[in-house]
Amino acid sequence: MDDFFETRVAGTVADVQSALEARLKAHKLGTLHVHDVRATLEAKGVRFDTPLAIMDICNPDYAKRVLEATRNRIAPLLPCSIALWQEGTEVVVRLVRPSALARFFAATPELDSIAAEVEAGVLVAIAELGQTPDKPADA
Numbered sequence: 001m002d003d004f005f006e007t008r009v010a011g012t013v014a015d016v017q018s019a020l021e022a023r024l025k026a027h028k029l030g031t032l033h034v035h036d037v038r039a040t041l042e043a044k045g046v047r048f049d050t051p052l053a054i055m056d057i058c059n060p061d062y063a064k065r066v067l068e069a070t071r072n073r074i075a076p077l078l079p080c081s082i083a084l085w086q087e088g089t090e091v092v093v094r095l096v097r098p099s100a101l102a103r104f105f106a107a108t109p110e111l112d113s114i115a116a117e118v119e120a121g122v123l124v125a126i127a128e129l130g131q132t133p134d135k136p137a138d139a
Helices: 013-026 037-043 060-069 098-105 110-127
Strands: 004-010 030-036 052-058 080-087 090-096
Touching: 004 110, 013 030, 013 052, 013 080, 013 090, 013 110, 030 037, 037 052, 052 060, 060 110, 080 110, 090 098, 098 110
Parallel strands: none
Antiparallel strands: 004 090, 030 052, 052 080, 080 090
16 A cells, blocks of 8 residues: 555645545544645745645544654654645645554554544545545655
């Protein structure tokens, strides 16, 4: 299995982001922050033409469990992030699978089940957007 999940959804970054936030909330995953990368770069004087958002998502119960299980060592990998960028009339939705992140902590086997639960919820929320079939993601 690829460490990344990537798919495409018809629409604009803003529309897909809004719909995804609602779907994630329905699966008990909240959006902590959305980084508008293009706006941030342009505010710094760097031209960037592609609409690109990075959504930081989290569930506080899962976060507490993984932080306790790893004695906070997983903290630099939190929160989970989902990148959305425009390619023509579609939005690419890409994330590192939580199951891939759990492999950094092989000595903490309880992370596998937590990562699987989080990953399942995120992937169902994305599927509910009506995406096109998953394409192989390059690493």
